Amino acid sequence: MSTNPIPPLHLYSVPSDPETAPKELPKRERPRTAWTADQLMAADFPEPKWAVPGILAEGVNLLAGPPKVGKSWLSLGLALSVASGGHAFDTLPVDGGPVLYLALEDTPRRLQTRMGKMLGGQPAPAGLTLVTECPPFPQGGSDAIANWLERNPDARMVVIDVFAKMRGPAPQGVSAYDADYVAVGYAKRIADHYGIAVVLVHHVRKAGSDDFLTEVSGTNGIAGAADATLVLKRARGQADGILHVTGRDVDEAEYALQFQAASGAWQMLDGPVTDHTIGDTRAAILRHVRVHPGARPKDIVAALPQLDAENVRRTCSRMAADGQLAKDGAGRYYPDTETRTEGKPGVSQVSDCPNPSSDLRKQVGQPESGLSHLSDSRPADENPGEVDRDA
Numbered sequence: 001m002s003t004n005p006i007p008p009l010h011l012y013s014v015p016s017d018p019e020t021a022p023k024e025l026p027k028r029e030r031p032r033t034a035w036t037a038d039q040l041m042a043a044d045f046p047e048p049k050w051a052v053p054g055i056l057a058e059g060v061n062l063l064a065g066p067p068k069v070g071k072s073w074l075s076l077g078l079a080l081s082v083a084s085g086g087h088a089f090d091t092l093p094v095d096g097g098p099v100l101y102l103a104l105e106d107t108p109r110r111l112q113t114r115m116g117k118m119l120g121g122q123p124a125p126a127g128l129t130l131v132t133e134c135p136p137f138p139q140g141g142s143d144a145i146a147n148w149l150e151r152n153p154d155a156r157m158v159v160i161d162v163f164a165k166m167r168g169p170a171p172q173g174v175s176a177y178d179a180d181y182v183a184v185g186y187a188k189r190i191a192d193h194y195g196i197a198v199v200l201v202h203h204v205r206k207a208g209s210d211d212f213l214t215e216v217s218g219t220n221g222i223a224g225a226a227d228a229t230l231v232l233k234r235a236r237g238q239a240d241g242i243l244h245v246t247g248r249d250v251d252e253a254e255y256a257l258q259f260q261a262a263s264g265a266w267q268m269l270d271g272p273v274t275d276h277t278i279g280d281t282r283a284a285i286l287r288h289v290r291v292h293p294g295a296r297p298k299d300i301v302a303a304l305p306q307l308d309a310e311n312v313r314r315t316c317s318r319m320a321a322d323g324q325l326a327k328d329g330a331g332r333y334y335p336d337t338e339t340r341t342e343g344k345p346g347v348s349q350v351s352d353c354p355n356p357s358s359d360l361r362k363q364v365g366q367p368e369s370g371l372s373h374l375s376d377s378r379p380a381d382e383n384p385g386e387v388d389r390d391a
Helices: 037-042 071-084 108-119 141-151 176-194 220-225 280-291 297-303 309-321 358-364
Strands: 050-052 059-065 099-103 128-131 157-161 197-203 228-234 241-247 253-260 265-268 325-327 333-335
Touching (some): 059 071, 071 128, 071 197, 176 220, 280 325, 280 333, 297 309
Parallel strands (some): 059 228, 099 157, 157 197
Antiparallel strands (some): 325 333
């Protein structure tokens, strides 16, 4: 845990002790920006620094989601985890370091209430600086954040909730795309100069899309300028949300999350996302086929007698059509290894940082067998006797 004192009063404040207050901000060496090809190939670059391994790397990370989905709870939870050197999503261990959290839509009282709920009686980390007011980037905000980073050279993350409060007015005479790109560029310069993760909390469009990147509010200039984009979407079934992640230094992935209302914490669920976003019957079949590839519907019914035989046969057929299972000519079913349902942990081809494995999440995992009673996404034809609760 960092022992750095929280700067007093506001973001522009400097340490009150004159002996510790620097007379002049240290100058950083300007990074090299040009090489010959042979020089570039011979250069030794450090690996990206991760605020949350496999999910949040140094650079600009755009965290988007619909209103009231829980973005602020998620971002504050990450800030607390990183500042204290705890576990992100109650699962992934992180290295501790100072964090600056700009809660520009909150009041101190609301932040205190939320943190009290999330800390559950544990001491608050001194390395987390919370700010409720800051000018936009072009009007002094960039300098204010830079000054804090100079006073906290071992900082690991800056969270800006929300991005719209910091972007400032659009430059005159430029397209909407260019204006969005320039706005994210302010945060990009800070992230690259100090080698930290900057998280911009943002919104998504009202209209949904199969491609989560296109759901980010604004033009493609926002996601295009960011190093990584994370979209938190509401889910059906056992999960309360799905976190979709893609970026330059992180492999595209998605994680099933569950919100714990009592503690205000987002927890990562064990296993592939599909295990938590499909109906109970499909989830039970999918778990069985993963353990017993090549199973026929009669084998599944024998192992799971609580399921109706005809319903299992129809559901297996539909799952094959939906790409959740693969079927051979003899009527045997296999996990579809070409899609995300396989859920194997991998290694990023860019950063060599392993994606979080199920071993890290076993303490919040779901049972390997049996039916969950949390799902409300069951197709009506899989259990004809039940009424769809979303109807």
